[in-house]
Amino acid sequence: MRTLISGGLVVNAAGSARADVLVEGEKVAALLAPGLEPALDVDERVDATGKYVIPGGIDAHTHMEMPFGGTQSSDDFTSGTIAAAWGGTTTIIDFAVQAKGTSLLATLDRWHAKADGKCAVDYGFHMIVSDVDDSSLKEMGACLDAGVNSFKMFMAYPGVFYATDGEILRAMQRAREIGGTVMMHAENGIAIDELVAQALAEGRTDPVQHGLTRPPELEGEATSRAIALARVTGAPLYVVHLSAAQALDAVTEARDTGQNVFAETCPQYLYLSLEDMARPGFEGAKYVASPPLRPVEHQARLWRGLRTNDLSVVSTDHCPFCFADQKVLGQGDFSKIPNGMPGVEHRIDLLHQGVVRGEIGLERWVEICSTTPARMFGLHPRKGVVAPGADADLVVYDPAARQTISAATHHMNVDYSAFEGFELTGRVEVVLSRGRVVVDRSGFRGSAGHGRFLARELNQYLV
Template sequence: MSTRTLIRGGLVVTAAEEVHADVLIEDGRIAALAGHTTATARSWTADRVIDATRKYVIPGGVDAHTHMELPFGGTAASDTFETGTRAAAWGGTTTIVDFAVQSRGEALRAGLDAWHAKADGNCAVDYAFHLIMSDVNAATLREMPRLIELGVTSFKLFMAYPGVFYSDDGQILRAMQRAGETGGLIMVHAENGVAIDVLVAQALARGETAPRHHGEVRRALLEAEATHRAIRLAQVAGAPLYVVHVSAAEALAELTAARDQGLPVFGETCPQYLFLSTDDLAAPGFEGAKYVCSTPLRPKEHQAALWRGLRTDDLQVVSTDHCPFCFAGQKELGRGDFSKIPNGLPGVENRMDLLHQAVVDGHLSRRRWIEIACAAPARMFGLYPQKGTIAPGADADLVVYDPHAVHTLSVTTHHMNVDYSAYEGRTVTGRVETVLSRGTVVVDRGTYTGRAGHGTFVPRTTCQYLD
C-alpha cells in the first residue's frame, strides 16, 4: 500500500540552492517539490503532514567516518551499531560509513563479513562500509576488485600505529596502484608512526605521562610529512587520495598545494579539530584523557586554517571519526602512560548542530554546511544522489531543523553510549526536530520513534568526483 508524507512550509536547503518549498514523499523516496503557494503544492494530499514553518528542511547527514564496536588498545569502542546509529539519528545523520577491519593474515572479505555480522539487523539508519587494509599482500590486492563489486569502494591504509594497522610505503604504493586500476579510492591516516613511536618512548622515559603529551609527541610536522608522502605516492601510482581527519595547518597546506597542481587529492576534517584544542588535552588531572584522539587536537591557531580550507574547498568533508571510549574503565587504561589511552572521541550526534553553529558564527554559509555534511561525503563515497540531497527519486532522508532553538550539549542529554561529552556545557543555536530515514519518521519532534533493524546496507559506487 502506497504511503505519502508531506513536509509543508519549510525552507529547503541543499548544497545547490535554498527554496521555500513543500516536499512530497511517497514509498520512501522524494516524489516532488513545489513552492508553498503553487497550485501543485496546494493540491497535494498525504497520509501524514509535517509542519516545517520557520524551519529548514535539509538532507539527512552523511557521516563518512565512524568506528562502531572497533577493537582498539585492548578494549572496544563503546557504541554498538544499535546505540551509535540511534545517536546518529538523534543528531540528524541518516547514513554512516563505518570501517570494516581486515585482520592481519585474513582475507579482506573476512573483515567485511565480520562487520556485516555486527551491523546487519541492528542499525537505526542506513550504513555502508569502507575497508581497513591491515595486511597488504598479493592475495589482498587481488581481492580489491571483488570488494568494489560488493559496494565497498574505498580502502583505508595507516601510516601510523606500527605493529597494529601500519603499512609501509611499498605496501601503500601497491594498494594505490591497484586502486588506480580498479576505480577504488585509497584513504590514508597520515602520520609518521615510526617517528612518533620514537618520540613516545623518549617522552615516557622522561616521565612525561600525562594526556597532554599525546598531542605533543604527535607533531604537526609529522602529520604534514606523512601527508606530503601520501600525496606523492598517489601521484606516482596515478591514483586518487583521500586524507582522513586533517588536523594541522601544515598538513592542509600540503593538500592545498597538491590540489593547486590539479591532483585528485581530497581531505576531511572533524568537529573536534574545529571546536576543541590542546587546551582540552591539558585539562587538570586525568581529564585530558577524554580528548585523546589521533590525529591529535592542535593549538587553537590551527582552527582558522581549517575553516578557511572548508570555505575554499581544499577540505571537502566534515566527518566525525566517531570512536567513543568511556572515561571510566576505558580511557583510564592510560593512567600513568598516555600511550595506553584508547584513541577516539564521541561525536556522531553532535556534528550537524556544531556545523550549524559555524553558520551562526559566520564560518560557513548554509549551503556550504549542507555541502560538507551531506552532499560532498555522498559524492565522495558513491552515494549521491540517493543520499545527500533533496530531489525527486532520492531517498527520503530528511531533517526538519529548527535554526532558532538554543540548547546545551551534555552527557546528561546525549544518546551516545559513552559517559562524557567532548562538548560538555557548550551552547549551540540550531537543533534537529524531526528526522526521516527513507520516509520513516525516526525522530518525531524530540521523541525517538525509530528501531534497530530499520537501517539497511547501502552498496556504494566509486567516487563521483572522479567521473
C-alpha cells in the same frame, strides 16, 4: 505512506528555495510550490514553517564496535546509529578492520554480521587494509563488487595497522587499476613511536603528552609523502581526519595542481585544542584521539580550508570510549589511553555554528555534511540531496532553537561529552530515514534494523 513537509526553506548544496516536500513511500516524490498542501491527501504532515529542510547527514567516518588496545568502542551499531539519527545523520560509513593474517572478504563478512539487522539508519563500509600482499590486493576488486570501494591505510601505529611506503604504493596501484579510493591516516608513526618512548622514559606520562609526541609537522610530512605516492601511482587519495595546518598546506598545493587529493576534517579539530588535553588530573584523557587536538591557531586555517574546498568533508571519526572504565586504562601511561572521541550525534549542530558565525554559508553547510560525502563515496543522487527520486532522508532543522550539549542528555553510549556545556544555536527537529519519521520532538520513533546496507558506486569527483 505519504508525508508532506510544508512551509520550510529547502536547502541543497546548489541553492535554497521555499517549497513543500512530498514523500511517497521511501522516496521524495515532488517539490511543490508552497500553499498547495490543503488539497493533498497525505498520511502525515510535518510543519516546517520557519525551519530548514535539508538532506539527511552522511557521516563518512565512524567506528562502531571497533577493537582498540584490548577494548572496543562503546557504541555498537544500534546505539551509535540511534544517536546518529538524533543528530540528523541518516547514513554512516563505518570501517571494517582487517586483522593481520585474515582476508578482506572474511573481514567484510564479520562487519556485516555486526551490523545486519541492528542499524537504525542506512550504512556502508570502508575497508581497512592491514595486510598488503598478493591475496589482499586481488580481493580489493572483490570488495568493489560487494559495494565497498574505499580502502583505508595507516602511516601510523607500527606493529598494528602501519603500512610501509612500498605497501602503500602497491595498494594505490591496485586502487588506480580498479577505480577505488585510498583513504590515508597520515602521521609519521615511526618518528611518533620514538617520541613516545622518549617521553615515557623521562617520566612524562600525562594525557597532554599524546599531543606533544604527535606534533603537527609529522602529520604534514606524512600527508606530503602520501600525496607523492598518489602522484606516482595516479591513484586518488582521501586524507582522513586532517587536523594540522601543515597537512592542509600539502593538500592545498596538490589540489592546485589538479591532483585527485581530497581531505576531511572533524568537529573536534574545529572547536577543541591541545589545551583540552592539558586539563587538570586525568581529564585530558577524554580528548585523546589520533591525530591529536592541535594548538588553537590551527582552527582558523581549517575553517578557511572548508571555505576554499581544500577541505571537502566534515566527518566525526566517532570512536567513543567511556572515561570511567576505558580511558582510565591509560592512567600513568598516556600511550595506553584508547584513542577516540564521541561525536556522531552533534556534527550537524556544531557545523551550523559555522553558519551562525559567518565561517561558512548555508549551502556549504549542507554540502560538507551531506552532498559531498554522497558524491565522494558513490551514494549520489540517491543520498545527499532533496530532489524527486532521491531517498527521503530528510531533516527539519530549527535555526533559531537553543540547546546545550551534555552527556546527561545525549544518546551516545558513552559517559562524557567532548563538547560538554557548549551552547548552540540550531537544533534538529524532525528526521526522516527513507520516508519514515525516526526522530521528532516526541522522541525516537525508529527501530534497530530499519537501516539498510548501501552498496556504493565509485567516487564521482575523479577526473
